Amino acid sequence: MQVKQKSFAERLNVLRDQAVSQTLTGIRHGVERETLRINPDGGLAQSPHQEALGAALTHEFITTDFSESLLEFITPPEVSVKKTIAQLNDVHKFTVSNIGDERLWPMSMPCFIENQDAIPIANFGSSNVGKMKTLYRVGLKNRYGSMMQAISGVHFNFSLPDEFWQQWLEKTSAENADKDTISAGYFALIRNYRRFCWLIPYLYGSSPAICSSFIKGKETNLPFKKLGKGTYYLPYATSLRMSDLGYTNSAQSGLNICYNKVDTYIASLRAAISQPSTVFQKYAGKKQGEYQQLNANVLQIENELYSPIRPKQPTLPLEKPSEALDQRGVSYIEVRALDVNPFSAIGIEENQFYFLDVFLLYCVTHPSAMMDAQQYNETEVNLRAVVDHGRDPEIMLLNEQQSISLTAWALQLFSDMQQVALVLDQANDTTHYSTALELEKQKILDPSLTPSAKVLQRLISQQCDNGTLGLMLAEDYKQQLIDSDYEFMNAEDLAEHARLSIEKQRVIEQQDNISFDDFLSSYFSVSETD
Template structure:
C-alpha cells in the first residue's frame, strides 16, 4: 500500500506539470439521459413515439431506449459543462412541448405499471436495421422481463484529449500514444473505477424505494418495508436500480468480463455473444412466424452486458462495438452507474460534472494493477453492499481481502481526489473542482445529505408513495422547463432536425436490398477489416 501511495504522489506531481496540466482543459463530456413518458396521473404513456420528435432510429439528440415510452436524450461531446447542461435542458424543453399533456418521469425506478405488457417495445421503422433494434429488445423482454428494461439511468461519457495521452503515456511509460497504449491507459482507469465505483451509488443513488408493482411476481430476499399505499423501501438503500432487482441482473452473474486489457475484454465479450445458452435456448427460432430474440447465445449482442462502465469507440453503420474497439481502440468511457437525479429537472446537477471529472482523473492517476478473478468479485460485492445498505453507518467493505469501514476507505479516496482537484482548479483557474469534492465529502460525513436519504425522508415524513412524489416532481419540472428559454438549441432548429431524421430513416428503408433473415445472418458473420 505504501508503494502505491508513493507512486500516486509521484503521478500527481507529473499531472501538475504545466505542459500536462494545461491539456486538462480538453476534457470532454456528453450525457445520455433516459426518461419514461407518463400520463398526468403517473401511469406509463401508451402513445407511440411522437413524429414531431423525429425518428428514434436516426435522430442525434432524441431517441428511445427499450420502450416506445422510454425517451433517451443525448448531448454531443463538449468541454464546457454548462454548455452540455444547457443543451440537455433545451432538448428536454423541446420534447415536453411536443408530447401533449404527458410528462417525464423524474426517477430511475419505473412509475406504476400493472403488467409488463403495458410497456410497448420501441419501434424503429421497417428497415432491416430498425427491425433488428426492435428484435433485440424483444429478446430482452423474453430473457429478463420488460419491467427491468423500464428502469432509467443517466450515462456520463468522458474522454481526455489526445495531447494529454501523448504526454501522460510518455511520462509514465516512456511510450508513444497509439491505439494500444491509449486503450491500455483507459483500461487502467476502468479497473480503478471498478475498485472505487461503490462511491457512485452512495453519492448519487436516488432509488431507495420502488413501486410494489415492480416486484409483483418476483422472488426477492431483500427485507423491504412498506410505506404509503404500496411503496417498498430499504432503510439504508442507495440505488435499487443497481440491485439484483435492477440492472445487475443475476442472469449475468456468471459472466467474468476481463478488464486487464482491451484484447482480453474483446475476447470475453465475443465469447459471451457466441456461446449458446441453455437458459435462452427456449426462445430460439420463430413463434407465430416471428423471431423471439436475435440469437440464443449468452448475450445477443455486446450491448446486453450490464456493466457500471464501458469502454467505447464510435461505431460505423452496422459495425459491432467489439470490432470498433479492435480496429481503433478506446476513444472514451461511459459511466453507467448514475441514477436519474430526481432533484434536477434534467436528471443531473452541475456539481456532478466537476466531481466526476475529478473522480475519473483520479482513476487515471492512481496506479492500477491488473485484476484477478477474486479482486473482480470483490468489486462486485462492494458495489452490491453499498447499493443495498450504503447509508448504514457500520457498513464494512472488502479491500484487498481485508475488511475496512466504508467511511475509512472513502476518506482515503477523497484525500487523493483533493490533490487531483487542486491541479484541475489551478490549471483552469476556477474553484469548482475542489468545491465539488468538498460538497460530496459532506455526504460521507452526513449520510442524510445523500439523494437516497432525501428521497426517503420526504416519503417517510408524509407517509407518501414513491409514485406520488414522482408525479409531483414531473409536473413541476414540466412547468419549469416550459418557462425556461432555449440556450443552445432552439425549437426551429430541433424541429428541422426532427424532419431530417425522418427523411434519413426513409432513405435507409428504401436502400435495403436483402430480406431480414439474410440481413441477420450477414450481420453476425461479417467482420470489419
C-alpha cells in the same frame, strides 16, 4: 523487462507538470439521460413516439431506449460543462413542449405499471436495421422481463484529449501515445473505477424505494418495509436500480469479462456473444412466424452486457462495438452507475460533472494493477453492499481482502482526490472542482445529505408513495422547462433535426434490398475473431 509502476505521489507530480496539466482543459463530456413518458395520472404513456420528436432510429439527440415510452436524450461531446447542461435543457424543453399533456418521469425506478405487457416495445420502422433493434428488445423482454428494461439511468461519457495522453504516457511510462497505449491508459482508469465504483451509488444513488408493481410476482430476499398505498423501501438502500432487482443479470455472472487489456476484454466479450445459452434456447427460432430474440447465446449482442462502466469507440453503420475498439481503440469511457437525479429537471446537476471529472482523473492517476477474478469479485461484493445498505453506519467493505468501514475508505479517497481537484482547478482557473469535492465529502460525514436519504425522508415524513412524489416532481419540472429559455438550440433548430431524422429513416428503408432473414444471417455470419 517490466517497468516498475510509479507511486500515486509520483504520478500526481506528473499530473501537476504544466505540460500535462494544461491539456486538462480539453476534457470532454457527453450525457445520455433516460426517462419514461407518463400520463397526467402517473401511469406509463401508451402513445407511440411523437412524430414531432423525429425518428428514434436516426435522431442525434432524441431517441428511445427499450420502450416507445422510454426516451433517451443525448448530448454531443463538449468541453464546457455549462454548454452540455444547456443543450440537455434545450432538448428537454423541446420534448415537453411536444408531448401534449404527458410528463417526464423524474426517477430511475419506474412509475406504476400494471404489468409488463403495458410497456410498449420501441419501434424503429420497417428497415432491416430498425427491425433488428426492435427484435433485440423483444429478446430482452423474453429473457429478463420488460419491467427491468423500464428502469432509467444517466450515462456520463468522459474523454481525455490526445495531447494529455501524449504527455502523460511519455512521463509516466516512457511510451508513445498510440491506439494501444491510450486504450491501456483507459483500461487502467476502468480497473480503478471498478475498485472505487461503490462510491458512485453512495453519493448519487436516488432509488431507495420502488412501486410495488415493480416486484409483483418476483421473489426477493430483500427485507423491504412498506409505506403509503404500495411503496416498498430499504432503510439504508442507495440505488435499487443497481441492485439484484434492477439492472443486473445473474445469467452474466459467470462471463468473466476481463478488464485488464483491450484485447482480453474484446476476446472475453466475443466469447460471451458466441456462447450458447441453455436458458435462452427456449426462445430460439420463430413462434407464429416471428423471431423471439436475435439468437440463443448468453448475450444477443454486445450491448446486452450490463456493466457500471464501458470502454467506447464510436461505431460505423452496422459495425459491432468490439470491432470499433479493435480497429480504433478506446476513444472515451461511459459511466453507467448514475441514477437519474430526481432533484433536477434534466436528471443531472452541474456539481456532478465537476466531481466525476475529479473522480475519473483520480482513477487515471492512481496506480492501477491488473485485476484477477478474486479482486474483480471483491468489487462486485462492495457494489452490492452499497446499493442495498450503503447508508448503514455499520457498513464494512473489502479493500484487498481487508475489512474497512465505508466512511474510513471514502475519506482516504477524498484526501487523495483533493490533490487532483487542485490540479483541475489551477488548469481551468476556477474553484469548481474543489468546491464540488467538498460538497460530496459532506455526504460521507452526514449520510442524511445523500439523495437516497433525502428521497426517503420525504416519503416517510409525508407518508406518501413513490408515485405521488414522482408525479409531483414531474409536473413541477414540466412547467420549469417550459418556462426556461433555449440557449444553444431553439425550437426551429430542433424541429428541423426531427424532420431530417424522419427523412434519413425513409432513405434507409428505401435502400434495403435483402430480406430480414438474410440481413440477420449476414450480420451474425462475420467471424467474431476477425
